[in-house]
Amino acid sequence: MSSAAVDGHRDRLEGKAALVTGAASGIGRAVTERLTGAGMDVLAVDLRPDPDGPGIPYEADLTSPEANAGAVTAARERFGRLDVVVANAGVQHVAPIEEFPVEKWQTIVSLLLTSPFVLAKEAWPALRDSGSGRFIAIASAHGLAASPYKAAYVSAKHGVIGLVRTLALEGAEAGIRTSAICPGYVRTPLVERQIPDQARAHKLSEEDALEQVILAPHAVKELIEPSEVAEVVAFLAGPAGRAFTGAPVIMDQGWTAR
Ligand SMILES: NC(=O)c1ccc[n+]([C@@H]2O[C@H](COP(=O)([O-])OP(=O)(O)OC[C@H]3O[C@@H](n4cnc5c(N)ncnc54)[C@H](O)[C@@H]3O)[C@@H](O)[C@H]2O)c1
Known part of the structure; x- marks a missing residue:
């Protein structure tokens, strides 16, 4: 890809504001780097935010609905606007169904499904005011296909695709676009x-x-590299992503082609 193609000015993201969850590691960190590099103000939300990482660190345990609402309020207060929400924070637990702890199920559903719901609900007025609001969930190929022993993760990732589809219909008239990026395995x-x-x-x-x-x-x-997922986020967040809404955006190295 030429450097012009990843130039922030061409994304027309400069001066806009974003909230990224799970921003201290992996995909969330790469997304925060990519969006700040494009000139966006980014609130980098995590359990343990990295003060030396990209974006403005904000500490929150997103298994709590109140913490999600607080993060949205903090972004709006700091930046005076909120144009893009990237719901990315996630954890995994692997166990057969009979041994799967109910508490692990609840934590995973809270973080992977309820957190995106509350973030969207609380950010909705700001996304509407933006005129080009974007709600982007980092779902997974596991939102479209199952693997054994990952009951909570697979269920929550399927659920977040349903959320994104619903929000696309609700946000259409206000210019809000919603997407669920579905990567295969990322480094x-x-x-x-x-x-x-x-x-x-x-x-x-x-x-x-x-x-x-x-x-x-x-x-x-x-x-897949985290920077490749970040590039898709930047594309969807910018004007070239205008036609993408209410759908999984699959980047899974052919996983779900079977
Ligand atoms: N890595 C992959 O192969 C892959 C593939 C598809 C989808 N995903 C999804 O991408 C997202 C990011 O995954 P990653 O691989 O970058 O993981 P990661 O472990 O590198 O980063 C996840 C981040 O989420 C944060 N986090 C965990 N619990 C939290 C909580 N309660 N409150 C706030 N923050 C919390 C962690 O502190 C961490 O910084 C997840 O939703 C994951 O399901 C990952």
């Missing part, structure tokens, strides 16, 4: 931590464990 701490574990468990080299175990659902056996 983040969350995934990188699993490589040595899977290598040991399957008695494989780390390279083989990545390709044969973790990337098994991908048609193309390559990880």
Whole structure:
């Protein structure tokens, strides 16, 4: 991609404001870097925000509805506007259904589904005032296809796609566009931590464990880079993303083509 294509001015994001959740690590950090690089004011919300990271750090436990509302209020107060919300914070828990702790289910549904709902609800007036409001959820290929032992994650990711579809219909007349980005496996701490574990468990080299175990659902056996997800967010947030609303935006290395 030419540098002109990633030039912030061409995105026409400069001077606008965003709120990004899960901004201290992985995809959220890359999204915050990309949007601040394009000249946006970004509130970087996380459990443990990085004071040296991109954006303005804001600490919140987003499993609490009140904390989500507080983050939106903080963004509006700091920036006087809010044009883009990126609901990205997430966690995983892997267990068979009989052993799946109810508390883990509740935490995952709170963070992956209720948090985006409350963020959208609270940000709605500001997104309407923006005239080009965007609500972008980082969903997953697991919003479209299941894997065993991930009941809460798969259910919540399917749910957030339903939320994004509903909000697209509600926001249409106000110029608010909503999207659910659905990546396959992305090179983040969350995934990188699993490589040595899977290598040991399957008695494989780390390279083989990545390709044969973790990337098994991908048609193309390559990880996606966080910056590539961030680039899609910037595209959807800018004027070129105008026609994208109410739909999953799939970037899954061919996972769901099967
Ligand atoms: N990595 C992947 O392969 C992949 C693939 C598809 C979708 N996703 C989704 O992308 C999003 C980001 O994932 P990532 O891989 O960058 O993960 P990550 O673990 O690198 O980052 C997640 C961030 O969320 C924050 N967080 C966790 N619980 C929180 C809470 N209660 N309140 C506030 N912040 C909290 C963490 O502190 C962390 O900074 C998640 O929604 C994930 O489901 C990831």
